[in-house]
Amino acid sequence: MVAFLGMGLLGANFVRAMIRKGVQVQVWNRTASKATALEADGAKAFAEVADAVRGADVIHIVVKDDAAVNEVLANASAGFKPGAIIIDHTTTSAEGAIQRTKDWKARGFTYLHAPVFMGPQNALESTGYMLVSGDQEVIKKLEPALSQMTGKVINFGAEEGRAAGMKLIGNLFLVSFTAGIADTLSLAKALNIPLGDISTLFDSWNPAAMLPARLKRVSSGQYDQPSWELNMARKDTGLFMEAAAKGGTHLAVIPAIAKEMDRWIEKGHGNDDWTVIGKDAVS
Known part of the structure; x- marks a missing residue:
């Protein structure tokens, strides 16, 4: 089970592409109508973000900035499955990515920052570039799934925040x-x-x-x-x-x-x- 938070142009097309590959996706957006619009494609929309992540092994998020990521994840956390993996595609500061990696690890969750050079059409077609860095064991585990979302995953090594930079x-x-x-x-x-x-x-x-x-x-x-x-x-x-x-x-x-x-x-x-x-x- 996958949850996706943030149904902007990029997030919505990521979800459409996942559904076309047979993935079951639960979605949420601050403006609820953007999430419910994805139900026509096969997604399951939720009005409350904590409900959207319940049962999800992997939670993707792409929102505006550091503050939005922090707020949405904090509100969603009540519904997190133990050991859930958070994959953040938002363009943020390096410091924010480093701090979130540390904070969510301390709470028993895996957080990976994976920003992209992709437009909405790339997200729909699973082409473009996704950047990652940090714990190489985590990246090794997630790279096969991430590769299905994009044309190429570029690994910048073990330093947290390098992908954000x-x-x-x-x-x-x-x-x-x-x-x-x-x-x-x-x-x-x-x-x-x-x-x-x-x-x-x-x-x-x-x-x-x-x-x-x-x-x-x-x-x-x-x-x-x-x-x-x-x-x-x-x-x-x-x-x-x-x-x-x-x-x-x-x-x-x-x-x-x-x-x-x-x-x-x-x-x-x-x-x-x-x-x-x-x-x-x-x-």
Whole structure:
């Protein structure tokens, strides 16, 4: 028996996928209608969270944040089966994941933080990535079931909270990447360049392929053999901002990057590779 708490877009499709695999699932959501909607798919919905977890060997949860996880689990605990396993897919702080692992273990339960890089369609199709870390015996036991929920389980070792930290790092990159796309489109708008031309460029030139090499370059600590000098990168950054201003568009992240570039130029790194702006992060 499995219980699933939190019937948002991700949780609901996780449940649908489990039911399609023949798993009996009891569900709960703070807004009850989201849970009862899953009854059409074969789930059993409960108005009270403690009732939803009764008899469940494994309890999955995906809610908003640390506070929500703590509140929901506290309210559900009256119905926990002795020795039940809690698997938390919520994006939370590393500290929260570490503390919950410790606290629930002290109460006789297994807690595993297993955040995901998955959208609702991934959850329905059982594709994507799930991150885990911590007690390797626990992970070894649960990995077969977790693998059925996702395309790949990535194990980051024995350190509690490491999976939570890796999820935050991944999300930071996605936020930065999307903000960069927004600035790219803003500059294109200012320059009267159509979206089709941007698509043509990136269909042929894929900067994402540079990511492994760029990560290695930034983290190397060696910036004295530039492929693009910081002074030149800063010059181009100024052209971005000037063109956007003339075209009446707004750049969200480039001004902050320009400010950081100026800081490193003032420190005497203008002739170094522009990736020197990441030096403090790796030194």
